[in-house]
Amino acid sequence: xxxxMAAALLSLVGLMVATYLYLFKIGIVGTMVCGxxxxxxxxxxxxxxxxGVEVSLLGVLGYLxxxxxxxAGLQPVLQQRRWPATALLxxxxxxxVFTGWLTYAELFLIHAICRWCVASAVIxxxxxxxxxxxxxxxxxx
Amino acid sequence: MAAAPGGMKPFYTALGVVAVAGLGAIGWMxxxxxxxxxxxxxxxxxxxxxxxxxGYLLGSATAPVExxxxxxxxxxxxxxxxMMQFPxxxxxxIETGRxxxxxxxxxxxxxxxxxxxxxxxxxCASDQNKYWEMHQAIYAGQPEWENAGDxxxxxxxxxxxxxxxxxxxxxxxxxxxxxxxxxxxxDEALKLNVPSTPTFLIAGRLYSNGLTSDELKHLVDSLxxxxxxx
Numbered sequence: 216x217x218x219x220m221a222a223a224l225l226s227l228v229g230l231m232v233a234t235y236l237y238l239f240k241i242g243i244v245g246t247m248v249c250g251x252x253x254x255x256x257x258x259x260x261x262x263x264x265x266x267g268v269e270v271s272l273l274g275v276l277g278y279l280x281x282x283x284x285x286x287a288g289l290q291p292v293l294q295q296r297r298w299p300a301t302a303l304l305x306x307x308x309x310x311x312v313f314t315g316w317l318t319y320a321e322l323f324l325i326h327a328i329c330r331w332c333v334a335s336a337v338i339x340x341x342x343x344x345x346x347x348x349x350x351x352x353x354x355x356x
Numbered sequence: 357m358a359a360a361p362g363g364m365k366p367f368y369t370a371l372g373v374v375a376v377a378g379l380g381a382i383g384w385m386x387x388x389x390x391x392x393x394x395x396x397x398x399x400x401x402x403x404x405x406x407x408x409x410x411g412y413l414l415g416s417a418t419a420p421v422e423x424x425x426x427x428x429x430x431x432x433x434x435x436x437x438x439m440m441q442f443p444x445x446x447x448x449x450i451e452t453g454r455x456x457x458x459x460x461x462x463x464x465x466x467x468x469x470x471x472x473x474x475x476x477x478x479x480c481a482s483d484q485n486k487y488w489e490m491h492q493a494i495y496a497g498q499p500e501w502e503n504a505g506d507x508x509x510x511x512x513x514x515x516x517x518x519x520x521x522x523x524x525x526x527x528x529x530x531x532x533x534x535x536x537x538x539x540x541x542x543d544e545a546l547k548l549n550v551p552s553t554p555t556f557l558i559a560g561r562l563y564s565n566g567l568t569s570d571e572l573k574h575l576v577d578s579l580x581x582x583x584x585x586x
Contacts, residue, residue, distance in 0.1 A: 220367045224374060231378030235385065242504030244386045255513030259500065289364065327516075 216294060218349035222303055222342060223285035226278050229338040233274030236331055240269050249330055257329035262320040270317065274335060277313075281306050281342060300350045307339070307346040314339045393508040393529045395472040397465050401543065405536030412478075412487050414446070415456035420580045421449075423572070424458040424557040426545045429475055429494050430468035430502055431553045433566055438495040444569035449576055459491070461538050462545040462553050470507040473529075475538045477511035480528035481520055489518040 238244045239258055247254040257263065263270050281303060288299030314336045321328055411424065427434040449455040463471040474494050481490030493514035501510035508529070515525040528534075548557065555564040556572075559579055567575075 223367075223371060227371060227374050228378065231374075231382060235382050238382065238386060239509055242501075242506045242509075244506070244509070247509060248385045253516065255509045256516050259497075259510055259513045289367075 216289060218345050218352070219285050219288045219299070219303075222307075222345045222349070223282055223289065225338050225342045225345065226282035226285055229335060229342070230275065230278035230282060232331055232335050232338065233271055233278050236271035236335075237269060237275050240271050247331070253327035254329040254331060256327040257321055257325055257332060260320075260325050262317065262325060273313075277306065277310050281310070297353050300346070300353045304343075304346040304350040307343040310339045311343045393473055393476075393532075395476045395532050395538070396535050397463075397472060397539070399535045399539050401536045401540045405534075406540045409537060411458040411460045411541070412482065412491070413456060413458055414488060415450040416453045417456065419450075419453055419456040421454060421558065421576050422456045422458055423576075424460055425554055426460050426462040426548075426550045426557070427554040428462055428464045428468055428471050429478070430471040430498065431464065432498070433552075434554045435495050435498045437554050437566065438492070441567070441569040441572075445572055448569065448573055454576055454580055460545060461541040462550055462555075463538060463542055464553065468502075470501060470504070472535075472538060473508060474501075474511060476529060476532065476534050477508075477515065477525075479534035479537060480525050481515065481518065483528055484520050484524065486518050486520055490514060490520070493518055 235244065235247075236258060239247050239254075240263065247258070249255070258271070265273060284299055284302045284306065287293055288296075288303065293299055317332065318336055321332060427437075445455070445457075450457055461475040463475050465472060478487060478490045478494060481487050494511065497510055497514060501507040504510065511529075512522065512525070516522050545555075548562065550557075550562065551564050554566070555562055556567055557563075558575055563575075
C-alpha cells in the first residue's frame with residue numbers, strides 16, 4: 216500500500232501547487248514568487264485556459280481526484296480491490312499527457328518557463344510512475 | 357496484505373504535516389509584503405515629481421497640433437479608443453508629423469481599483485524607454501485584469517513581454533516613486549474640469565464625447581497649421 220500512500224502525498228503537494236497557481240489566476244495572489252516574471256507570462260498566456268477553463272483549476276480538480284482515489288484505495292475495505300489502482304493510473308496518464316502538452320507550449324509557443332509549472336510536471340511524472348508501479352503490482356498478484 | 361489501521365497513523369500524520377505546511381506556504385506567498393503593489397492616492401505632489409515632465413509624448417516636437425488625452429487605464433471607453441481609434445490616429449496624424457500626442461493619467465480611483473497601479477506600471481516602463489509598448493499592453497489586456505482581485509501580476513507579465521528588465525521594474529513598482537507624478541496629472545485634469553475619460557484637449561478646448569479617428573482628423577485639418585499648445 217506504500218505506493219498509494221506515496222500517490223496521496225504527491226497528489227497533496229500537487230494540489231498545493233495548483234491551488235497557488237489558481238489563486239494567482241483569480242487575482243488573490245498579486246505577484247508570484249517566481250523571480251523572473253516568466254510565471255506571470257505563462258499563467259496569463261492564452262494557453263493558460265483550456266476549453267474556456269483555467270488550466271490551474273483543472274490541475275486543482277485533477278490532483279483532488281487523484282488524492283481522493285489514493286485515499287479511498289487505502290481504506291481497509293478497498294485495499295485488495297483493483298479498481299483504485301486502475302483509476303489512479305488512468306488519471307495520472309491523462310495528467311501526464313496534458314502536462315506534456317503544457318510543457319511543449321511553454322518551451323515552444325510561449326518561450327518561457329514557469330518554475331511552478333515545472334514543479335507540477337515533475338509531480339505528475341512521479342505520480343504516473345507510482346501509479347504504474349501500483350497497477351503492475353496489483354496485476355501480478 | 358491490508359495495512360493495519362494502526363500502521364496508517366504515520367502516513368496520516370505526514371499527510372497532515374504536508375497539508376498544514378502547504379497551506380501555510382500559500383498563505384505566506386499570498387500575504388507577503390511584496391506580494392502585491394499599492395500606489396498611494398492623494399499624495400502631496402513635490403516639485404521634483406513634475407520637473408520637466410508634461411505627460412507622455414508621442415510625435416514630432418514641431419507638429420502644428422498638440423492633442424492631450426486625459427485617460428484612465430481601466431476605463432472601457434479609453435480602452436476602445438486605444439484599440440480601435442488610436443492606431444489610425446497614430447498612422448495618419450502622429451507619424452506624419454501633424455500631431456504631437458500627450459497622454460495624461462486621469463485615474464478614477466473611486467470606480468477603478470487597479471487604475472493607479474496600471475498608471476504606475478506604465479510609468480515604470482518609461483524608465484526603460486518602453487512607455488508606449490507598456491501602455492498598449494495594459495490597454496490590450498484590460499479585459500483580463502479589470503476584474504482581478506489584484507492586477508499587479510498581469511502588469512508584471514506585460515513588463516516581461518514588452519522586454520523590460522523585470523528586476524528594475526519590480527524595484528520601481530515597490531518604490532511607488534511615480535505616485536506624485538500620477539497625482540499631479542490627476543490634479544491637472546480636475547483643474548481643467550475634465551468631465552470624463554477619455555477627454556481630449558485640443559487647441560484649448562475639451563472634447564469628451566469619444567472622438568473617432570475621423571473626427572480627430574477633421575479637427576486637425578481645421579486647425580493645422582496651428583501653434584502647438586504650450
